[in-house]
């Protein structure tokens with residue numbers, strides 16, 4: 001994709017856009033470090049995590065990075081679930097707000113980036129043994145070497161949560 005701007009959604013109102021650099025470069029690395037790139041725009045509907053999960057698995061296998069697929073599917077699913085939940089109260093002109101998913105890879109790791117329209121940050125909170133909630137970011141922490149969030153320029157709004165997967169969940173041999 002060569003365009004300077006990546007539309008995240010088209011709701012008939014002002015589009016939310018990220019520059020390539022905002023969308024593709026993780027903190028501290030340039031876009032050129034991530035030659036494999038994919039983008040999916042979702043609406044913040046209950047079906048979004050499943051769609052995002054399927055997309056992530058397909059894209060990584062297409063990139064011959066199937067050894068990362070399972071971890072990426074879980075991470076994508078948790079982050080998109082959080083974005084859908086966080087976005088629930090956001091008013092959007094014509095439909096549910098968008099959630100933007102980017103997957104990028106340097107060939108030996110996978111970076112997941114999820115944009116949503118709210119500025120409050122993702123924050124781990126303690127989960128008890130019986131708790132069903134509060135585990136998503138713990139799972140992301142376990143599967144990723146690092147994760148965090150950052151803010152695009154104010155005219156874009158929202159935030160991007162990113163997670164860097166550097167260890168394959170499954171061995172290469174499992175896919176040969």
Ligand SMILES: Nc1ncnc2c1ncn2[C@@H]1O[C@H](COP(=O)(O)OP(=O)(O)O)[C@@H](O)[C@H]1O
Pocket residue numbers: 078082083086116118120121122123124125132133134135136137138161
């Ligand atoms: N995209 C997000 N936007 C705003 N807040 C978030 C986001 N992701 C996570 N959070 C906050 O971090 C908390 C912990 O997330 P998580 O570990 O996934 O647990 P859970 O989703 O079950 O609450 C959430 O309850 C929420 O307050």
Ligand SMILES: [Mg+2]
Pocket residue numbers: 078081082134135136137
């Ligand atoms: Mg969660």
